[in-house]
Structures are given as C-alpha cells and as structure tokens.
Amino acid sequence: MDRDDLIRRVRQYADRKGLALGERLGAGIHGTVFAAEYQTNGGRSAVKGHERQPAYLRERDVYLRLRAFDITVIRGCHVPTLLDYDDDLWVIEMTVVSRPFVLDFAGANLDQEPDFSDEVLADWRAEKQDQFGPRWPEVQAILGSLEGYGVFLLDVNPGNVSFDD
Ligand SMILES: Nc1ncnc2c1ncn2[C@@H]1O[C@H](COP(=O)(O)OP(=O)(O)OP(=O)(O)O)[C@@H](O)[C@H]1O
Numbered sequence: 001m002d003r004d005d006l007i008r009r010v011r012q013y014a015d016r017k018g019l020a021l022g023e024r025l026g027a028g029i030h031g032t033v034f035a036a037e038y039q040t041n042g043g044r045s046a047v048k049g050h051e052r053q054p055a056y057l058r059e060r061d062v063y064l065r066l067r068a069f070d071i072t073v074i075r076g077c078h079v080p081t082l083l084d085y086d087d088d089l090w091v092i093e094m095t096v097v098s099r100p101f102v103l104d105f106a107g108a109n110l111d112q113e114p115d116f117s118d119e120v121l122a123d124w125r126a127e128k129q130d131q132f133g134p135r136w137p138e139v140q141a142i143l144g145s146l147e148g149y150g151v152f153l154l155d156v157n158p159g160n161v162s163f164d165d
C-alpha cells in the first residue's frame, strides 16, 4: 500500500463523516495522522490512516480495550479516546491529545506478553534507559499500568510516550 492510497482512504473516511481534514499531526512507520473538524459543529478529532491491515487491527483492538475501561489518562499522561473506526478504510478516529501523552498502539500486543529472551530484554531496557534518561522509571510505570489492561506496548519511543519537556 502506498502513501497515495492511504491519503485516498483517509479522504474517503473524512468525506463520509463530514470531516474537514486539517494539518498533519504526525506520521510514522504505521500511518499518518491528521487533525480534522466536523463541518456541522466544529468538533475536533484526530484521524489516523494505517498503511497495513494487521497493525490497524492491533491498534483498533487496543483502543477498544482502553475505551471499555474508560481510560483517558494513565499516570498523568493523556490517552486518546477512540471515537470511531473503519475496517475497510483502516482508519482510526480518536480525540486529539496534548502532551504529556501516550499513544500509538499499532505495535502493541493485546493479552499476550511478548516472549523475549532475557538477553534481548536487557538490551531493550538499556536502549530505552538511554532514550528516556531520567524519565525511564516514569515510562516503566506507564507500561505497567497498560499491562494491567492487557496492553503490552512494544513500540516505546519518545514520539509515542511524550512528556512536556
Ligand atoms: N490523537 C492524537 N493527538 C495528538 N497527536 C497525535 C495523535 N495521534 C498521533 N499524534 C501525533 O502523530 C505522531 C504519529 O502518530 P503515531 O505514532 O500514531 O503514528 P505511527 O505511524 O504509528 O508511528 P510509529 O512510527 O511510532 O509506529 C505521534 O507521535 C503524535 O505526535
């Protein structure tokens, strides 16, 4: 799937919902996220178009889980709330959040603890410690809270777990 196809699907979603697409909030390996506004009432949302179906389904299911638990904040970090989704267009519509936030569950496992060797895990921890510096214990606490809901976040980076500073 190429970028043009993704944009085409996001546009189709926006048209169907009566949303005007705004600025790009960000992009990554799994997709592209746009700000959007309801033409009827000016309500705002974030629309994420996915490149591929498996990551779309993983992220959709995590957001459904978080919504079932009414999660909007985890340890002081905002978590987007799922507003709507489209299984054919691979689009997730959610609330726009500001920092500090935790988002992007395209690379998360649901109800399945990742089965890494001790060695791989130690390397991973060292890398994350380096990336997050003094914030790493806070990030670990957030990951622990998510695990309480069956969400194992693997794609842990400062774009996905982001603080004010
Ligand atoms: N709901 C939202 N509210 C505000 N900003 C958002 C929202 N969703 C995404 N963003 C911004 O867009 C960026 C890219 O989104 P996201 O991380 O979901 O994409 P991705 O393709 O899955 O990225 P990755 O390469 O990390 O897998 C985020 O880092 C964040 O800055």
Ligand SMILES: [Mg+2]
Pocket: 028, 104, 159, 160
């Ligand atoms: Mg990301």
